[in-house]
Amino acid sequence: xxxxxxxxxxxxxxxxxxxxxxxxxxxxxxxxxxxxxxxxxxxxxxxxxxxxxxxxxxxxxxxxxxxxxxxxxxxxxxxxxxxxxxxxxxxxxxxxxxxxxxxxxxxxxxxxxxxxxxxxxxxxxxxxxxxxxxxxxxxxxxxxxxxxxxxxxxxxxxxxxxxxxxxxxxxxxxxxxxxxxxxxxxxxxxxxxxxxxxxxxxxxxxxxxxxxxxxxxxxxxxxxxxxxxxxxxxxxxxxxxxxxxxxxxxxxxxxxxxxxxxxxxxxxxxxxxxxxxxxxxxxxxxxxxxxxxxxxxxxxxxxxxxxxxxxxxxxxxxxxxxxxxxxxxxxxxxxxxx
Numbered sequence: 001x002x003x004x005x006x007x008x009x010x011x012x013x014x015x016x017x018x019x020x021x022x023x024x025x026x027x028x029x030x031x032x033x034x035x036x037x038x039x040x041x042x043x044x045x046x047x048x049x050x051x052x053x054x055x056x057x058x059x060x061x062x063x064x065x066x067x068x069x070x071x072x073x074x075x076x077x078x079x080x081x082x083x084x085x086x087x088x089x090x091x092x093x094x095x096x097x098x099x100x101x102x103x104x105x106x107x108x109x110x111x112x113x114x115x116x117x118x119x120x121x122x123x124x125x126x127x128x129x130x131x132x133x134x135x136x137x138x139x140x141x142x143x144x145x146x147x148x149x150x151x152x153x154x155x156x157x158x159x160x161x162x163x164x165x166x167x168x169x170x171x172x173x174x175x176x177x178x179x180x181x182x183x184x185x186x187x188x189x190x191x192x193x194x195x196x197x198x199x200x201x202x203x204x205x206x207x208x209x210x211x212x213x214x215x216x217x218x219x220x221x222x223x224x225x226x227x228x229x230x231x232x233x234x235x236x237x238x239x240x241x242x243x244x245x246x247x248x249x250x251x252x253x254x255x256x257x258x259x260x261x262x263x264x265x266x267x268x269x270x271x272x273x274x275x276x277x278x279x280x281x282x283x284x285x286x287x288x289x290x291x292x293x294x295x296x297x298x299x300x301x302x303x304x305x306x307x308x309x310x311x312x313x314x315x316x317x318x319x320x321x322x323x324x325x326x327x328x329x330x331x332x333x334x335x336x337x338x
Contacts, residue, residue: 012220014288020062020219021279022297024054027078028276029298029305030087034077034094037309038254043094045107046123050078052249055275056181057082059222060149060242063230067144071119071132072151074109075181075248079151083116087308092315099315103322126152126159129178133165136176136239145234151179155186157200163207166239170207175233177226178204180243181216187252188260201243211241217273247273 012020031049038047050057053075061082064070072079080090085101093100093111101111109123119135122128132150139146156162157180169176180200184191191198201211210232214225222244229240247269251258258266283289 012223014283014286016062017279017283017286017288018297020058020223021276021283021294022301023058023061023082024219024276024279025298025301026087026304027054027058027081029301030081030091030308031077033305033309034091035250035254037091037095037312042313043108044096046074047094047108047254048075048252049248049250049254050075052269052274053181053183053216053246054078055219055222056179056216056244056246057151059219060177060179060226062219062223063226064147064149065230067117067146068230069117069119069132069135069139069146069148070151071128071135071148072121073125073128073153073156074121074123075153076109076111076121080111080113080116080118080121083113083118085111085113085116085118087304088311091308091312095312095315096317097312097315098318098322099311103326104315104318105322105326126156126161128152129156129159129162130165130168132178133169133174133176133239136169136174137172140172140174146175147230147233148176149179150176151181153186154180154182154184154191154195154200155189157182157203158195163203166204166207166209169239170209173236173238175236176239177229177233178209178211178239178241180241181246182243183246183248185248185252185260188256188258190260199243201241204239204241209239209241210237211243214242214244216244216246217269217275217278219275219279 027050031051035049037043057079070079070083077090089101093102094108096104096107098104109121111121112119129150129152132148136148201213204211215221225242229242232240249266280294
């Protein structure tokens with residue numbers, strides 16, 4: 001595949017470029033393994049893979065700093081890995097094991113890490129958007145310069161609560177970056193068929209919110225846009241919208257045969273627009289890495305992913321008494337009525 005010049009204007013070192021390659025490859029290999037485990041019956045329930053969209057979250061994490069928060073929907077494994085959550089804990093949660101981030105009780109859609117400032121993983125479409133604004137309100141109230149990345153998809157972008165949140169976020173100048181991961185098909189209907197005004201970021205103009213459209217298959221373009229967005233928020237100018245045009249290679253979930261698009265369309269995206277291959281070519285043509293170097297990285301990443309799968313398989317099922325832990329209910333003083 002011929003090298004594709006990135007649209008980004010970002011300055012990037014060979015070390016950073018290699019790290020982006022490594023981070024995207026980890027997500028890709030992890031999701032491929034998750035798909036295998038699902039097929040083997042080791043992962044139950046819903047499982048939404050992030051394959052093809054890796055540049056979005058890796059690019060934005062490159063623009064984040066310690067203390068920034070992130071919240072997303074159910075296509076969330078990539079976000080967890082990109083912010084530094086342990087692949088072992090993520091995979092163990094996917095398989096419903098005790099070693100998982102929610103002790104095996106949450107599964108794919110319900111993982112959290114206060115340490116990494118990751119607040120889910122939400123199964124209700126667009127429900128995370130007002131929650132993300134709430135996280136940003138917390139930082140504004142505390143007077144720090146942290147930013148919250150609130151991710152949602154093109155399907156969720158038509159939900160009413162998104163626009164209620166836009167209104168409040170701009171009214172209160174909240175430091176939140178609304179990230180629309182537009183993979184063009186929502187659950188299974190193309191944006192051309194479902195949306196009259198498909199330029200989602202421009203809808204923010206009704207509330208006075210700045211924003212832009214970004215090439216989500218180019219990690220450097222995403223990083224550059226992310227840096228612009230967080231600078232806007234940290235300067236106290238309120239929210240910012242990034243509509244990141246991306247593409248998922250798999251169906252909406254593992255149970256989706258994706259018959260609403262052709263195999264040729266998916267193959268064309270893989271061959272001409274793959275975000276990992278683009279960075280691979282930049283590393284090679286820029287003499288930043290050799291084929292042997294990149295093969296070594298791939299081998300290392302596969303070992304990490306295989307280790308996470310083995311950890312998940314060996315981790316025990318949650319004990320029965322775990323059903324009664326981590327329940328958010330207060331205990332009233334004895335004799336006091338509720």
